[in-house]
Amino acid sequence: MSQIAMTTTLGEIEGILGRDQFGGYLMECRASTQERMQNTCLDDLASFAGPIQGARALRGVRLLERLVGEGREVARPLYSADEVASDPTKAVSRLFFMPGEAGAPFVVVVPGGSYQSVCSYQKGFPTAADLVEAGYNVFLLTYRTRMEEQSAKPISLAIEDLAHAVRHILDNAAAYQVAPRYAVWGWSAGGHLTAEWGTDNWGAANWDLQPADMLMLGYPAIDFHTLLASAEDAGKDKFFASVLGTKEPDMANVDEFAVERHLGDAYPATFIWQCKDDEVVPYENFRLMDAALEAAGVRHQSVSYSAGGHGLLHPHGAEADGWTATAIAFLNAVMGR
Secondary structure, eight states: OOSOOTTOBHHHHHHHHOHHHHTTTTTBOOHHHHHHHTTOBHHHHHHHHOHHHHHHHHHHHHHHHHHHHTTOOOEEESSOHHHHHHOGGGGGOEEEEEOOSTTOOEEEEEOOSTTTOBOIIIIIHHHHHHHHHTTOEEEEEEOOOOOSOOSSOHHHHHHHHHHHHHHHHHHTHHHHTOOSOEEEEEEHHHHHHHHHTTSTTTSGGGGTOOOOSEEEEESOOOOHHHHHHHSOHHHHHHHHHHHHSSSSOOHHHHHHTOGGGGOOTTOOEEEEEEETTOSSSOTHHHHHHHHHHHHHTOOEEEEEESSOTTTTOSOOOHHHHTHHHHHHHHHHHHHTO
16 A cells, blocks of 8 residues: 555655655755755645646656565666766766566656756656556656856756766666667756757767657747746846856857757657746747747647646646647657557
8 A cells, every 4th residue: 555645745755765766856956945845745736736736746656656665776876976976966867767568668758947956746757657657668867957157058967967868778778678769758948958859959969879759848948039038037047047057148058059940850759738828938939849840841749728837837728637648649659659
């Protein structure tokens, strides 16, 4: 019988699953935020994001509970001890493996969090449960994020983590019992990171890696120019410091990470969705990406919902609750399953 219920706090869930594997990683964020999250239960999440989101989060952590109960090593460091010793920022990067059918393709799940945190608890693990149920092998990535200004582009570290994860999985496909075909699924900032994986300047080919068969982009930031034009100053400064290492990025840096400007006909098949009333990522991002995919002749499915806000945090129609099934149907079609 499950020990995890809607009233179980995040701290208690980490204790049940094992702090050595999961401590601080169900939602990777600043220490001060992590401390506050320790007393947040799934009921609290439901009151903020709606009962369906709370129930989905419960399903996600119960998948982890089952796997841990079976004695599986679910979480592992993304980098070796030697790699971390040479670059301590890599210590935070982690990969979670949730097996589906042996020999089936795999999906790399990339939660969002404004490049300031990685919200696996709310978005990543719940969708992982849906994908595992559909037979896919799932790897959830905790990637490096930044809160302070620095000279390097923090976003490049997140892309490096994604590349390292894909290389690791492909190199060890036989050990994981996965087919060497894959998709990447991401939301919000994670959707932007996922979208970059298909581009001609930061994508898989630039890492000498096999491209993804399919990308799923949930309410993704696509072009940072739209955020420069719309975000409030305080939020904008914080975001760009986290992404590009400065509160006042030059246009060359912003152009570099405008996905639709680096999208060609070799871009992977793409599923993209967003709510029209999204108050965080302007809906213009959806239109820009849809138009770019259409112009490049890329196989894609674009789905928009009238209401739901960012991450479905507002009351919304029943149709938006079905986004996962719609996206999995597209994935099945691409994978021939």
